[in-house]
Amino acid sequence: MSRSRNAFPTRRQALAMGAASTVGAFAAKVAKAGETDPSQPSRHRWGMAIDLDRCTRCQACVVACAAENNVPPLGAETAVLTRPIHWMEILVPDAESSAMTELGRQPFPIPCMHCDRPECVKVCPVGATQRADDGIVSQIWDRCIGCRYCMLACPYSRRYYNWTAPAWPGGDPSSANPDVALRPAGVVEKCTLCQHRIRAVVEHARLDGEPVTDEAVLRLPACASACPPQAITFGDLADPHSELSRLVRDPRAVHLLDRLGTAPKVFYLRTKR
Amino acid sequence: MAKLGRRGFLGAAGALAGAAACRTSRDSKKAEDPYRANKPPVPRERGARPGEERWVLTTCGLCRAGCSLRVRVVDGRAVKIEGNPESPVNRGGVCARGQAGLQLLYHPDRVPAPRRRVGQRGENRWQEISWDEAIAGLAAELSKVRAAGEPQSLVLLDGEYTGATHALWARFMAAFGSPNHVGHGCGGRAQMAQAVRKLTGAEGIASYDFEHSACVFLVGTGALESSPHAMGLACAMGRTPRPRVFCASPRLPGMATFVDEWLDLAPGTSTALLLGLAHVLVRDNLADEAALQTAAGFLPALDDSGGQPGLRARLLAEFSPESVASLTGVSAERLSHAAHELARLRPSVVAIDEEMADLGAAGAAILVNALLGSLNASGGMRLDRTRAFVYPPLQPDVAASAGLAAPPLDGREGRGASDFTEARLLALPQAILSAKPSAAKVLLASYSNPVYSKPGGTTWREAIAKVPFVVSFSPFDDESTAFADLLLPDHTFLERWDVVETGAALALRQPVVPPLRNTLSTGEVILRMARALGGNIARAFPWNTVREAALAGLSATTKARPSLLDDLQSRGTAERTLDAKSAVVVDVRSISWAPPSLPSDGVRFPFVLVPFRGPGYAEGGWRQLAWAAELPAVCNPWGQRIEISTDDARRLGIEHGDDVLVESSFGVLRAQVQVSLSVRSGVLGLPLGKEDAMAIVGSFVDEASGHWLASATRAQLRKVG
Numbered sequence: 001m002s003r004s005r006n007a008f009p010t011r012r013q014a015l016a017m018g019a020a021s022t023v024g025a026f027a028a029k030v031a032k033a034g035e036t037d038p039s040q041p042s043r044h045r046w047g048m049a050i051d052l053d054r055c056t057r058c059q060a061c062v063v064a065c066a067a068e069n070n071v072p073p074l075g076a077e078t079a080v081l082t083r084p085i086h087w088m089e090i091l092v093p094d095a096e097s098s099a100m101t102e103l104g105r106q107p108f109p110i111p112c113m114h115c116d117r118p119e120c121v122k123v124c125p126v127g128a129t130q131r132a133d134d135g136i137v138s139q140i141w142d143r144c145i146g147c148r149y150c151m152l153a154c155p156y157s158r159r160y161y162n163w164t165a166p167a168w169p170g171g172d173p174s175s176a177n178p179d180v181a182l183r184p185a186g187v188v189e190k191c192t193l194c195q196h197r198i199r200a201v202v203e204h205a206r207l208d209g210e211p212v213t214d215e216a217v218l219r220l221p222a223c224a225s226a227c228p229p230q231a232i233t234f235g236d237l238a239d240p241h242s243e244l245s246r247l248v249r250d251p252r253a254v255h256l257l258d259r260l261g262t263a264p265k266v267f268y269l270r271t272k273r
Numbered sequence: 274m275a276k277l278g279r280r281g282f283l284g285a286a287g288a289l290a291g292a293a294a295c296r297t298s299r300d301s302k303k304a305e306d307p308y309r310a311n312k313p314p315v316p317r318e319r320g321a322r323p324g325e326e327r328w329v330l331t332t333c334g335l336c337r338a339g340c341s342l343r344v345r346v347v348d349g350r351a352v353k354i355e356g357n358p359e360s361p362v363n364r365g366g367v368c369a370r371g372q373a374g375l376q377l378l379y380h381p382d383r384v385p386a387p388r389r390r391v392g393q394r395g396e397n398r399w400q401e402i403s404w405d406e407a408i409a410g411l412a413a414e415l416s417k418v419r420a421a422g423e424p425q426s427l428v429l430l431d432g433e434y435t436g437a438t439h440a441l442w443a444r445f446m447a448a449f450g451s452p453n454h455v456g457h458g459c460g461g462r463a464q465m466a467q468a469v470r471k472l473t474g475a476e477g478i479a480s481y482d483f484e485h486s487a488c489v490f491l492v493g494t495g496a497l498e499s500s501p502h503a504m505g506l507a508c509a510m511g512r513t514p515r516p517r518v519f520c521a522s523p524r525l526p527g528m529a530t531f532v533d534e535w536l537d538l539a540p541g542t543s544t545a546l547l548l549g550l551a552h553v554l555v556r557d558n559l560a561d562e563a564a565l566q567t568a569a570g571f572l573p574a575l576d577d578s579g580g581q582p583g584l585r586a587r588l589l590a591e592f593s594p595e596s597v598a599s600l601t602g603v604s605a606e607r608l609s610h611a612a613h614e615l616a617r618l619r620p621s622v623v624a625i626d627e628e629m630a631d632l633g634a635a636g637a638a639i640l641v642n643a644l645l646g647s648l649n650a651s652g653g654m655r656l657d658r659t660r661a662f663v664y665p666p667l668q669p670d671v672a673a674s675a676g677l678a679a680p681p682l683d684g685r686e687g688r689g690a691s692d693f694t695e696a697r698l699l700a701l702p703q704a705i706l707s708a709k710p711s712a713a714k715v716l717l718a719s720y721s722n723p724v725y726s727k728p729g730g731t732t733w734r735e736a737i738a739k740v741p742f743v744v745s746f747s748p749f750d751d752e753s754t755a756f757a758d759l760l761l762p763d764h765t766f767l768e769r770w771d772v773v774e775t776g777a778a779l780a781l782r783q784p785v786v787p788p789l790r791n792t793l794s795t796g797e798v799i800l801r802m803a804r805a806l807g808g809n810i811a812r813a814f815p816w817n818t819v820r821e822a823a824l825a826g827l828s829a830t831t832k833a834r835p836s837l838l839d840d841l842q843s844r845g846t847a848e849r850t851l852d853a854k855s856a857v858v859v860d861v862r863s864i865s866w867a868p869p870s871l872p873s874d875g876v877r878f879p880f881v882l883v884p885f886r887g888p889g890y891a892e893g894g895w896r897q898l899a900w901a902a903e904l905p906a907v908c909n910p911w912g913q914r915i916e917i918s919t920d921d922a923r924r925l926g927i928e929h930g931d932d933v934l935v936e937s938s939f940g941v942l943r944a945q946v947q948v949s950l951s952v953r954s955g956v957l958g959l960p961l962g963k964e965d966a967m968a969i970v971g972s973f974v975d976e977a978s979g980h981w982l983a984s985a986t987r988a989q990l991r992k993v994g
Contacts, residue, residue, distance in 0.1 A: 056528075056531055059369040060367055063373050073899035074903060107527070107528055169380060177347075178348070222353075226372060228363065228508050229508060
């Protein structure tokens with residue numbers, strides 16, 4: 001079996017396969033047009049699938065996320081006082097919480113769910129968090145006043161408050177990613193689905209007059225690209241032929257706390273045992 | 274916080290420009306000037322345009338799995354580690370520890386330049402010196418030893434078992450005339466190397482082709498947590514359908530929910546368990562007959578020959594699942610079921626935790642794989658015969674010949690006196706302390722920090738203190754370095770050039786950024802040291818650079834495969850082909866299956882300590898890799914924890930999160946309790962990595978191999994307060 005990172009059919013191939021259907025024909029027309037002007041609303045709806053049957057809980061995604069997004073470690077003293085910041089982490093459900101979710105007793109990686117109806121956005125008094133038209137629930141650190149309403153509102157507890165200024169080991173942030181801003185003390189931060197990476201791909205496609213291909217984004221976020229068993233799939237939910245759209249139709253697919261009506265764009269794949 | 278006006282902004286920019294100059298007094302400056310706090314102290318590369326980005330192919334050095342990496346460098350600063358999809362080892366993935374590698378590169382504890390000790394040992398007072406001075410000083414000490422006719426009093430602790438630096442060290446020790454070239458490994462990795470040689474005559478150690486296995490039987494939890502085989506298993510789990518996974522171990526990590534079946538094995542009984550598997554395979558005619566036919570040398574050992582009782586009779590007589598069950602605690606039904614699954618789902622493989630095996634278990638694992646037809650077969654266990662680095666043999670001079678003929682300090686028995694595979698690290702501290710069979714005068718520690726990571730309490734500290742001249746090559750101020758007289762800091766793996774040799778591939782390691790500190794690769798130091806010593810030793814190293822020396826060692830490999838260097842340069846990795854299956858001949862007569870004898874003081878110490886390395890473990894400690902230390906789902910980041918079964922916790926009235934004292938006859942450790950459903954009753958899981966965890970673990974020795982029996986220390990638990 002081929003294990004190349006690009007083992008999935010390209011968008012072009014996928015289009016060729018589905019050309020007979022009306023959806024396929026429509027998508028082909030859209031694809032031919034290339035990427036839209038930035039002043040127009042995005043026609044993408046980014047989302048993510050996490051395959052728990054593949055995941056080994058190795059936590060590579062956790063550190064990959066921190067390294068890409070400049071999430072500093074807390075250090076020995078601060079770590080015991082406050083909650084460490086992990087945009088992506090592995091939650092280990094206990095007996096009580098496992099009864100509440102669809103995933104049962106198994107530990108699972110959890111990034112921001114990027115809900116289509118995000119509770120956090122409703123409560124923010126200053127518009128620091130919003131759902132962009134490409135579906136990403138973003139956080140603008142500069143606007144955040146640190147009231148932490150969003151942290152209370154988020155049913156997935158995917159938001160973190162900077163209780164202290166970032167403490168890089170020895171004060172040396174030389175390995176900081178220049179594409180992501182460092183956060184000061186007093187603001188809330190969260191997973192951005194690595195939107196700086198997405199924007200770069202979309203912008204390149206636009207400049208080349210080409211569509212964004214599925215294989216260009218399949219393992220785009222840092223967590224997905226590090227994952228050894230390739231359990232994390234990223235893609236466009238608006239493209240019915242994307243690998244992600246295929247997975248969302250998988251009978252194993254499930255949303256976390258679906259009954260709350262938050263409509264997450266991150267979903268899990270799991271075999272019920 | 275003060276307002277940042279335009280004036281203040283210009284001031285901050287000025288401070289950034291002078292960042293390099295400020296580095297030494299960084300901490301004090303930070304307090305005065307809040308705008309400097311998050312500015313990278315590493316200046317932009319000279320000549321680089323702002324924001325210029327490049328990707329460099331290299332190979333990880335945080336364990337010996339040899340995962341190929343792509344490192345993103347912006348403005349001359351390495352900012353992100355990604356996996357190289359071309360690699361057969363990691364297929365584009367990177368583990369949690371590998372991701373944190375940049376924290377090693379930019380760590381504040383790095384030794385800035387070569388140093389000479391000025392205060393007392395352990396006082397940590399140093400004087401920075403130049404490299405010329407440092408190498409001249411070392412060469413002078415070494416010349417003294419040789420002039421006194423005692424080259425054997427040079428001891429080298431070598432933490433690398435493959436690659437160019439290791440090959441150069443071996444050559445140096447031979448030319449200098451000391452048989453005391455000792456590997457840093459003392460656990461299962463060393464045991465496995467011995468078992469491989471004893472059973473098959475092959476060199477090197479085992480690796481596994483999980484990617485093509487349909488069924489994997491793990492003994493121990495290394496491949497689920499931190500061993501070099503973990504990456505291969507994780508990649509295999511991404512396949513559809515994924516392999517079925519069994520794990521036999523006294524404890525199962527709570528995260529390893531993908532393991533299909535856990536056999537809760539009594540500590541130290543893996544040999545019996547594996548021979549029980551072999552029994553079922555032979556009894557029920559499940560062994561791969563074709564493989565047994567091919568392995569011609571194997572059959573006589575299986576059946577009686579030349580008056581020697583064969584293995585078949587012994588397996589059938591002694592190791593029935595019923596009889597091993599009383600020892601292992603794994604029921605006969607579950608064992609038979611596992612054996613039948615291994616036979617049904619081919620290709621299947623038995624993989625033993627390299628960190629924690631004993632010699633018998635390592636041998637038994639090879640035997641079961643032979644019975645399954647999985648030796649050097651797709652989806653099986655791979656035993657390497659070929660080494661990538663081969664230098665032409667050396668003619669030692671008179672002094673060197675005399676030194677090499679002297680008995681090695683560790684009392685090893687091997688083919689030749691300087692037989693590296695047979696070296697016994699654990700015997701070394703006692704030999705140094707008693708000065709028998711001879712005194713150690715100079716100790717070199719390369720990629721090795723025994724005071725920190727080896728069992729036996731304070732013995733290593735005392736032994737190192739007794740050696741008159743100690744040299745450390747560590748890039749960090751670590752526990753062993755504190756006792757050194759001379760410090761010759763190596764580059765980190767992100768700054769040096771090397772060709773890395775693993776089971777599945779050869780991989781290129783190259784500098785991602787120029788050396789950050791005034792460090793020198795240890796290979797380079799060896800060359801310069803040899804030149805300074807002159808005579809026969811200098812003639813043995815006619816190369817000017819490490820790269821030149823490495824390529825000379827690789828010449829046989831490149832002759833067989835002319836495109837190798839081009840492949841390495843363009844793809845960062847080059848797959849190795851498997852030896853012919855028939856080349857592996859297992860001779861099971863050469864190994865003893867007798868279970869190692871364990872100390873027993875079950876009344877005072879009712880628990881058995883099972884030390885393990887968690888997912889963030891890196892030799893040299895947690896503090897270098899802060900991200901790995903703070904992995905969530907490991908309770909109590911930065912603190913010490915201890916795993917206990919739910920039954921034992923209930924019996925002792927201990928709850929999750931309680932503080933306890935863990936006491937063995939070697940010491941006491943304070944830890945936080947983690948109650949786990951997947952720990953065997955009577956067992957305490959002890960995660961290694963914190964400074965003092967190893968201090969309560971005894972250095973019990975497997976008599977058959979001279980190596981460490983990890984799960985042999987007994988302990989008791991007391992609640993604090």
